[in-house]
Amino acid sequence: MTALRITDLVFRWPRQARNCLEIPQLELAAGERVFLHGPSGSGKSSLLGLLGGVAVPQSGAIELLGTNITQLGSSTRDRFRADHIGFLFQQFNLLPWLSALDNVTLPCTFSTRRRERTGDSPHAEAERLLGHLDLGPDTWRKPAGELSVGQQQRVAAARALIGRPEILIADEPTSALDAERQQIFIDLLLQESAAVGATLVFVSHDRRLAGHFDRVVALDEINRVAPELAT
Amino acid sequence: MKRLLLLFALCLALPLQAADDYRDIRWEALVPKGWDPSRDLKALDLGNLQDNDPRAMEALDKIRKMWDNAPTDPALAGARVRLPGFAIPLENKGGKVSEFLLVPYFGACIHTPPPPANQIIHVVTKKPVSNLHSMDTVKVSGTLSLHAASTPWGAAGYRLTLDSVENFNPAPPPEEKRRR
Amino acid sequence: MKAVLRLAVLSAWSRRLTLGLTLIAIALAVTLLLAVERIRGDARQSFTQSVSGVDLVVGARTGGVQLMLYAVFHSGTASNNIGWESYRAIASHPAVDWALPLSLGDSHRGFAVLGTSADYFDRFRYGEREALHWRDGKAFTGVFEAVLGSEVARGLGYRLGDSITLSHGLAERGPEHGDKPFRVTGILAPTGTPVDRTVHVSLESITALHLDWVGGAPLPGVNIPAEFVAKFDLRPKEITAALVGLKQRGDAFRMQRFINQYRGEPLLAVLPGVALDELWQTVAMVERSLLAISALVVLIGLTGLAATLLAELNERRRELAILRALGAGPRDIFLMLTAEGVLVTAAGALLGVLLVTAGSGLAAPWLLERFGVVLAMRLPGGAELALIVAVIATGLLASLVPGWRAWRMSLADGLTPRN
Numbered sequence: 001m002t003a004l005r006i007t008d009l010v011f012r013w014p015r016q017a018r019n020c021l022e023i024p025q026l027e028l029a030a031g032e033r034v035f036l037h038g039p040s041g042s043g044k045s046s047l048l049g050l051l052g053g054v055a056v057p058q059s060g061a062i063e064l065l066g067t068n069i070t071q072l073g074s075s076t077r078d079r080f081r082a083d084h085i086g087f088l089f090q091q092f093n094l095l096p097w098l099s100a101l102d103n104v105t106l107p108c109t110f111s112t113r114r115r116e117r118t119g120d121s122p123h124a125e126a127e128r129l130l131g132h133l134d135l136g137p138d139t140w141r142k143p144a145g146e147l148s149v150g151q152q153q154r155v156a157a158a159r160a161l162i163g164r165p166e167i168l169i170a171d172e173p174t175s176a177l178d179a180e181r182q183q184i185f186i187d188l189l190l191q192e193s194a195a196v197g198a199t200l201v202f203v204s205h206d207r208r209l210a211g212h213f214d215r216v217v218a219l220d221e222i223n224r225v226a227p228e229l230a231t
Numbered sequence: 232m233k234r235l236l237l238l239f240a241l242c243l244a245l246p247l248q249a250a251d252d253y254r255d256i257r258w259e260a261l262v263p264k265g266w267d268p269s270r271d272l273k274a275l276d277l278g279n280l281q282d283n284d285p286r287a288m289e290a291l292d293k294i295r296k297m298w299d300n301a302p303t304d305p306a307l308a309g310a311r312v313r314l315p316g317f318a319i320p321l322e323n324k325g326g327k328v329s330e331f332l333l334v335p336y337f338g339a340c341i342h343t344p345p346p347p348a349n350q351i352i353h354v355v356t357k358k359p360v361s362n363l364h365s366m367d368t369v370k371v372s373g374t375l376s377l378h379a380a381s382t383p384w385g386a387a388g389y390r391l392t393l394d395s396v397e398n399f400n401p402a403p404p405p406e407e408k409r410r411r
Numbered sequence: 412m413k414a415v416l417r418l419a420v421l422s423a424w425s426r427r428l429t430l431g432l433t434l435i436a437i438a439l440a441v442t443l444l445l446a447v448e449r450i451r452g453d454a455r456q457s458f459t460q461s462v463s464g465v466d467l468v469v470g471a472r473t474g475g476v477q478l479m480l481y482a483v484f485h486s487g488t489a490s491n492n493i494g495w496e497s498y499r500a501i502a503s504h505p506a507v508d509w510a511l512p513l514s515l516g517d518s519h520r521g522f523a524v525l526g527t528s529a530d531y532f533d534r535f536r537y538g539e540r541e542a543l544h545w546r547d548g549k550a551f552t553g554v555f556e557a558v559l560g561s562e563v564a565r566g567l568g569y570r571l572g573d574s575i576t577l578s579h580g581l582a583e584r585g586p587e588h589g590d591k592p593f594r595v596t597g598i599l600a601p602t603g604t605p606v607d608r609t610v611h612v613s614l615e616s617i618t619a620l621h622l623d624w625v626g627g628a629p630l631p632g633v634n635i636p637a638e639f640v641a642k643f644d645l646r647p648k649e650i651t652a653a654l655v656g657l658k659q660r661g662d663a664f665r666m667q668r669f670i671n672q673y674r675g676e677p678l679l680a681v682l683p684g685v686a687l688d689e690l691w692q693t694v695a696m697v698e699r700s701l702l703a704i705s706a707l708v709v710l711i712g713l714t715g716l717a718a719t720l721l722a723e724l725n726e727r728r729r730e731l732a733i734l735r736a737l738g739a740g741p742r743d744i745f746l747m748l749t750a751e752g753v754l755v756t757a758a759g760a761l762l763g764v765l766l767v768t769a770g771s772g773l774a775a776p777w778l779l780e781r782f783g784v785v786l787a788m789r790l791p792g793g794a795e796l797a798l799i800v801a802v803i804a805t806g807l808l809a810s811l812v813p814g815w816r817a818w819r820m821s822l823a824d825g826l827t828p829r830n
Binding site for chain 1: 414417418421422424425729730732733735736737738739740741742743825826827
Binding site for chain 2: 456663
């Protein structure tokens, strides 16, 4: 089963002269954990936007779980994203004025499907996930802004995982962590995504982290557009 | 069948007809027929009088006095009428006017002689009227009656129990004037 | 969508310091707007309530509004008095049903003193043909007896049988008629009109007070003690004004003409309704300006709100991107920002309503005492509610600006804002 299939994708930002992305082909199988190597300027933010359905390519198809999201209307795309994709960013993933627990359960307020997949008990599921990610109950009710960066990233991971979305997209989630923690976090992520059977797309510029992934894809190789030099 | 429909239509028309059974009158209708205060003046032959003849002034004064004591017409008691005029608020109830005087001309104040007794109507409302100000041009509809009280200016005055009033120049309440 | 609105509330709460100040600004603006409207309405109401069933108010030849002010509202001074003979000529006119003489000029601790006849208490009507009621005691019968309005008794703590002295003139501490104290024989029930803040005495008492006075000061060396005043003729020579009721209300104009053309002395008669309308016309200009200014202040407050929300938007780009990642669309973001603005406006308006209600309660006694205006401590009525709705609607319009900006921003930023 193909989780993601990109065909003849062409994307350019409005008011830009040259294309940003030209990807003829990319396919990810369900449950694959892929390391997508992309330095800054290689168009990875644009690709993530397209995968998330917040941007629409000028031409080409993006099939997620069998659905071509480029054909969907914008609110349908928003709903698709809410239902099937969990995001994890480099930093500032959380709403600082909500507690850790409330942050984790957010996707369940946006998606009834994900809520149902927690057995209609998002809080219990959130507690379980946080426990798995080594976050004790003393952190659960704290406002997310008061947690350390490492703790915040783990809360963000729990949020991405809750409700078992089929696709996880992580954009440089370890860049803000210190070196020792980076690999630990990645292993945690790999473990958890395997546990829920999700397809993981881990985007990073640091090739050294690629070790434990099923597959490594270089954005430079699949993208026909040459990357811009240092921004 | 057709006759039934016609009857039905007539029955519908009746209440509508009844609603508009006011007689549109003019202020002259309030003066009893056959009453003419200028008889004496007419009797005088103005062309044959000398300048400053006292009889001319006397006749005019007499007209003025008669106007002041002008009688009302008892035949109008109970009449349902509609007539235009200018309103002078007298009493109010909760910010709305409950009684007002209706006069035939604008500015019945100290600069002009007041109208005679049969040209002023004391209007009493059933439901107080909002937005009625001094000297607003109105058209009243209601039932006339005579109110007896012995005064030097006539034995009875006209009163009207108001059914409805149309105000032709209501001042908009200040709240509605603002558009923000 | 509900999820987004709930987050809007929580997000606003997390920024409560900045938003709180904006809210207070809006609240104060709304308080100003409602206060102006309320005082305007209540003052007008108080004035029209003050007299009922009176066909003509008669006084010296001044302006109609001025005559109403001192004869009915016991406020301000008369330029001249009218002679007792003139009053008698009017009162005995066959068209007149009743007449009440009024004599003003003295005061008691800031409250006006009114000299009148004993049947004032039976005749006088206010509001909707309401008669005066007694809380305690009864009318004066002789000289040096006084009937107090409810506010005078309450404000100065007087009871039946108390003794008071009157001051000459209207100043708070004028020359006292100290040798001729008055005994309180009656206290009236509250009316919500200037009656409440007036001390009523007989006309003879006024004459008696000034027997040994000339030109606003006691005659030096002459002192007529209270017990001897009866030996003098206490019938009034002049009064300040009179209230007249006619047998036929329609005779008002004719009677007015008769009085205005009276040969004895220059007199003025006005129809209370007409004089009040004149007053409102003069005042309307001021009212409208005040309301316009208050409306402007509200606009300033709401502009501040829009500016605050716009300024914060930059800080919140990450927050908005997170929401987008979770599944919010640009339209949800727009609604969220707009809802925040409307929420702050509504909360500010609510606070403004509370402030004006509390403020009316606090200011009411002072307004009643000073100006005779009854300001009810009540929740907003029809006109005020319309104003509040207008404020919130304008707040909605103002909030569309940050809402639209947020929409554009979130479209441009997508999931990865550049900051």
